[in-house]
């Protein structure tokens with residue numbers, strides 16, 4: 001038997017210094033030598049250890065298995081395996097064994113070098129367990145040599161046994177949004193930008209995998225990236241459901257809020273509807289038509305110059321209809337940018353186009369059960385006209401970026417100050433849409449053709465703006481009324497309203513007298529014609545100027561007929577025809 005003393009003190013020192021447990025055993029399994037680390041781990045003194053055999057430190061070894069093991073190592077020269085050892089106090093620990101066959105001094109022996117792996121296997125087990133509970137797998141890519149380490153759970157998340165599948169350029173084949181993954185990885189490896197994103201897999205049914213990736217730096221060099229994959233499908237499904245429910249609530253809430261706003265507007269519209277000022281017979285006929293058609297669901301097309309009160313009539317139509325409890329939604333087709341009209345009217349789904357960051361409920365959906373007022377319908381782009389026609393005919397439309405057809409019950413009131421027939425000829429308005437809108441046309445008369453309404457309207461606005469500005473105006477002077485009556489109001493009622501509002505601000509007292517606020521016909525005309533007057537208007541103003549010079553005298557010496565080199569009778573006739581009145585001459 002070889003005595004350890006024969007190994008020599010240096011060799012013994014060397015074997016004791018190694019960070020491994022080392023022992024030699026003979027054919028019978030007796031331990032011939034064990035180094036200090038082994039003694040410490042097994043809790044025996046060196047002298048005690050050499051009295052033990054392999055069967056004392058490894059309870060799973062039998063004489064048969066030892067014999068088989070001996071033969072295997074003798075034949076192959078060495079062996080590598082894992083085993084469980086037991087120390088003096090009965091505690092087990094796992095070791096990785098490197099066994100080498102050798103003969104020394106005529107005796108054959110196995111030298112075993114052991115590495116205690118109980119702690120690492122403990123943590124490995126722990127990690128495996130935790131990973132599988134949390135459905136989290138880890139990986140690590142060395143950017144220097146391209147080697148990849150992958151944990152067990154990561155393999156099982158991606159249902160593969162091949163760790164090479166985890167290279168970023170391979171893993172993207174499992175994911176729907178491969179581009180996003182690629183971009184994120186490039187940022188992580190080039191610019192050290194970490195990411196945390198959820199990716200949907202390509203499987204059917206698909207799953208959602210959360211990928212968290214962190215670059216690891218040495219100094220300013222990125223030398224590896226570590227990542228985590230987590231199967232979040234269950235959570236995501238709950239999220240998705242929750243998200244959908246929340247979205248639904250949000251959209252209903254928005255709808256309610258908007259409806260509410262419109263209802264508020266509708267309330268004020270009601271007051272307006274009751275306050276449609278009318279004295280003239282011609283306008284009374286218009287209002288008769290409004291009341292006639294209001295209770296039906298018929299589409300109405302209101303035409304007429306700007307400022308004649310088309311919107312007011314639309315409100316009256318709604319408030320006198322059976323839909324009055326539902327919203328009246330107003331859309332001005334001229335004020336919306338062309339590219340937004342479609343989504344404004346019909347709504348869109350998130351992502352339907354660049355900038356569509358959220359779902360949007362369209363005005364037609366909001367108006368469901370109520371009325372939509374499409375002001376300036378002539379401005380509706382031709383490509384949208386067919387979509388509107390479909391709503392009018394079938395009560396349905398497709399939301400932008402949506403998958404389902406939306407059905408609505410909406411009454412349409414459209415208004416325009418443009419001549420749609422002319423637009424049809426020019427090819428900018430669809431003829432079929434025109435006929436569909438023009439079921440019940442209402443022509444709103446310009447103010448100059450219902451001048452009898454001017455005094456009442458002016459009084460109405462005087463009171464309104466006086467109260468608003470905290471002034472005490474009660475009435476208009478006769479001269480003011482006459483001057484207003486003489487004026488042609490190219491801007492119709494809106495111009496009259498603005499004029500009185502301005503007058504109330506600049507004047508004071510209880511009676512509104514004529515002042516600088518009153519426009520002269522030439523001013524408004526030159527605004528209207530861009531500087532050039534019509535021939536008739538030029539004549540009118542020329543005559544007024546001459547009459548001003550002559551203090552209203554037409555014939556005889558110093559009369560206007562003389563200045564204008566006209567026959568007095570002809571001038572009288574012309575004055576009458578042009579509607580020039582005394583007041584006009586003196587007040588303008």
Ligand SMILES: Nc1ncnc2c1ncn2[C@@H]1O[C@H](COP(=O)(O)OP(=O)(O)OP(=O)(O)O)[C@@H](O)[C@H]1O
Pocket residue numbers: 272275276277278304305306307308309310311312313375417457460493494497
């Ligand atoms: N008969 C009326 N009685 C009282 N106010 C009126 C009457 N008609 C119109 N108005 C008022 O005149 C203003 C202009 O009317 P409205 O906006 O309805 O005109 P519109 O024809 O729709 O104009 P546009 O074509 O420019 O949109 C509004 O403030 C409206 O309340």
